[in-house]
Amino acid sequence: MSSMTSPNGEPLLFEISTPGARGVDLPPSDVPNVEMDPSFASFTETGLPEIGQMDVVRHYTHLSHRNFSVDDNFYPLGSCTMKYNPKVNEWAAGLGGFANLHPMQDEEDCQGALALLYHLRKHLEEIAGLDEVSLQPCAGAHGEWTALKVIRAYFKDHNQPKRRIVLAPDTAHGTNPASCAMCGAGVVTIKSRPDGLTDLEDLKKHLNDEVAAVMVTNPNTVGKFDSHIVEMAELVHAAGAFLYLDGANMNAILGIARPGDFGVDVMHYNTHKTFSTPHGCGGPGAGPIAVRKILAPYLPVPQVIQREGRYHWDHDRPKSIGKVRSFSGQFNVLVRAYAYIRACGAEGLRNVSESAILAANYIAQRIKHAYPLPYGPKEGQPMATNPCAHEFIAVPRSIIDRGVTIMDIAKNLIDRGFHPPTVHWPVHDCLMIEPTETESKSTLDAFCDALLEIAALSERDVEGLKQAPVNQPVRRLDEVGAARKPVLKWTAASV
Numbered sequence: 001m002s003s004m005t006s007p008n009g010e011p012l013l014f015e016i017s018t019p020g021a022r023g024v025d026l027p028p029s030d031v032p033n034v035e036m037d038p039s040f041a042s043f044t045e046t047g048l049p050e051i052g053q054m055d056v057v058r059h060y061t062h063l064s065h066r067n068f069s070v071d072d073n074f075y076p077l078g079s080c081t082m083k084y085n086p087k088v089n090e091w092a093a094g095l096g097g098f099a100n101l102h103p104m105q106d107e108e109d110c111q112g113a114l115a116l117l118y119h120l121r122k123h124l125e126e127i128a129g130l131d132e133v134s135l136q137p138c139a140g141a142h143g144e145w146t147a148l149k150v151i152r153a154y155f156k157d158h159n160q161p162k163r164r165i166v167l168a169p170d171t172a173h174g175t176n177p178a179s180c181a182m183c184g185a186g187v188v189t190i191k192s193r194p195d196g197l198t199d200l201e202d203l204k205k206h207l208n209d210e211v212a213a214v215m216v217t218n219p220n221t222v223g224k225f226d227s228h229i230v231e232m233a234e235l236v237h238a239a240g241a242f243l244y245l246d247g248a249n250m251n252a253i254l255g256i257a258r259p260g261d262f263g264v265d266v267m268h269y270n271t272h273k274t275f276s277t278p279h280g281c282g283g284p285g286a287g288p289i290a291v292r293k294i295l296a297p298y299l300p301v302p303q304v305i306q307r308e309g310r311y312h313w314d315h316d317r318p319k320s321i322g323k324v325r326s327f328s329g330q331f332n333v334l335v336r337a338y339a340y341i342r343a344c345g346a347e348g349l350r351n352v353s354e355s356a357i358l359a360a361n362y363i364a365q366r367i368k369h370a371y372p373l374p375y376g377p378k379e380g381q382p383m384a385t386n387p388c389a390h391e392f393i394a395v396p397r398s399i400i401d402r403g404v405t406i407m408d409i410a411k412n413l414i415d416r417g418f419h420p421p422t423v424h425w426p427v428h429d430c431l432m433i434e435p436t437e438t439e440s441k442s443t444l445d446a447f448c449d450a451l452l453e454i455a456a457l458s459e460r461d462v463e464g465l466k467q468a469p470v471n472q473p474v475r476r477l478d479e480v481g482a483a484r485k486p487v488l489k490w491t492a493a494s495v
């Protein structure tokens with residue numbers, strides 16, 4: 001076997017290739033050899049590695065041990081809701097009747113799958129407090145885009161084509177303006193106040209008859225529930241526009257507040273966050289959208305419906321924006337979301353949000369003397385005076401002033417076995433911490449202890465903190481080089 005030359009200590013398959021090694025021995029051919037006309041095919045060396053089966057299995061098993069996942073350890077990645085995914089969801093999604101279903105199966109042969117989609121639709125409508133859900137979009141961002149298309153179709157249909165502006169607060173997730181741009185809508189940024197809530201005076205200045213929608217996240221990306229949301233909805237509606245909710249933070253309000261009740265007209269869910277389906281690195285996800293009745297005719301087709309006790313795909317929606325995704329959307333993610341909702345029940349879902357809020361406030365309270373909260377209580381006051389929702393922002397100014405960067409803190413957390421929180425977003429030099437409801441008090445305490453230990457070390461060993469990570473397969477990477485001169489493909493010369 002060749003030497004371990006790749007940077008993370010695990011040799012590449014190309015490096016362990018041995019000429020003549022095989023993963024499978026095929027039996028001798030029992031049919032006569034036939035000479036092929038060389039013009040039918042070109043015979044060139046593929047250059048693929050030649051390796052025995054055991055070595056391939058070990059290679060991938062070694063790599064899998066280096067993955068970090070929520071099943072390994074705490075993953076408090078703000079805005080991403082990296083909660084534990086109950087294994088029963090996987091069992092449900094893997095059931096033969098779901099996993100082996102062909103998307104073009106006749107409706108009559110897949111009534112169970114259609115029933116699941118229909119009842120998931122109904123649950124999501126109920127949780128949102130809105131009239132109709134489409135399950136088709138396959139990510140949060142895709143849900144935003146689909147919903148904006150629906151809004152656009154509404155205004156075209158109502159002879160208001162000039163409504164093409166979307167207002168979004170300066171703390172909005174990057175996908176919000178990106179989805180607007182992809183829909184051909186102009187985005188105007190609304191200021192946030194020092195307490196992190198949307199500045200209603202600035203909103204008023206920008207509301208006019210060209211505005212199609214105001215896009216808000218509530219609780220917002222600094223972890224605060226905007227208690228002015230009803231007033232905001234009234235302003236938006238008086239200006240003839242729709243209030244859109246980015247529902248990525250639904251984990252904080254399940255069973256406590258319903259978007260439809262606080263004035264939202266249209267929203268997306270991130271089922272892969274709120275309803276515990278595995279996600280990360282771009283997928284797989286599902287981003288159903290929920291709308292009020294007046295927007296329902298424009299939802300994508302097909303819609304799953306129930307008629308006379310049977311379930312059907314309804315394609316007969318003349319005002320629909322059409323299909324936004326092949327077949328029924330991200331079906332296996334939707335099965336997991338349904339399993340989760342049914343397992344929790346109404347009480348359980350409320351408990352999810354209450355526990356997520358409690359966990360975030362607990363951590364914030366324990367660390368805030370070393371990691372102050374710009375949107376939290378004043379120094380010396382308890383969290384109860386200005387609590388956060390399911391996540392919070394900390395800006396450790398005095399640690400940074402000692403020469404320790406946010407990145408140093410993140411790398412030191414990795415050495416201590418924790419996935420770092422989101423960093424530098426939505427404000428510079430911040431940690432955005434979202435523990436979720438699925439962690440024990442001892443895990444939350446271990447994480448707080450690690451952060452406090454790093455804060456203490458910043459007073460006496462800045463250089464030591466800068467060495468992290470020291471116990472991982474790779475040390476600190478050349479981040480500029482990785483962005484400017486990425487090596488994306490193996491060649492013999494790159495070893």
Ligand SMILES: Cc1ncc(COP(=O)(O)O)c(C=O)c1O
Binds near residue numbers: 079141173175248270
């Ligand atoms: C607030 C917010 N909105 C939208 C999105 C986009 O969701 P998705 O990654 O499913 O496209 C995210 C994702 O992290 C988010 O945190």
